[in-house]
Amino acid sequence: MLNALILAADSALRTLWAEPRASRANPASGVAELPLSDAERRQSGALMRVNHVGEVCAQALYTGQALACQSPALRAQLAEASREETDHLAWTLQRLHALNDRPSVLNPLWYAGAFAIGFAAGKLGGDKVSLGFVVETERQVEAHLQSHMDLLPAADMASRAIVSAMKADEIAHAQMAQKAGAVELPAPVQSLMQAAAKVMTTVAHRL
């Protein structure tokens, strides 16, 4: 138990206050930077802040689920997916800085909420439900990232490159969970997750 708590605290501190280290190159590197107007830069910054919050939540969800999960095999899979989420965390943060913008001031709150949800999903539902939760989360994130491909300024090729690479990873995460035996979550739970995501994305757009 103590071990688990130390792990959780370590993940929270690293996600919130350390510079995340990506294991793969940033998809934006080498992409030509076209000039953005002030309004475009702000729009890109707001969207990339939302995406960064999403990745903070992904760290929290996967950590919460890994701590609650029963099978060591699943724990290893969650850890693998969460390593790719760390790349996303780093890429979105780097892009925010390049856009002269800042991450959400509410990140500790987002982290705590997502951690509690991930832990509860694993503890209350068991491994199959936890996997179902991964599938549904990743599906929603994928749809959300797709919408950003329309909302990002056309000139912001760097942000687009990052969002598109993340989308491909999220699809793979959903497939991994599906293959591992995920159960479909009940519709009311899916709606509840959608509502929670809506609150998070709306607030994080500004704060």
Ligand SMILES: [Fe+2]
């Ligand atoms: Fe991600």
Ligand SMILES: [Fe+2]
């Ligand atoms: Fe993911």
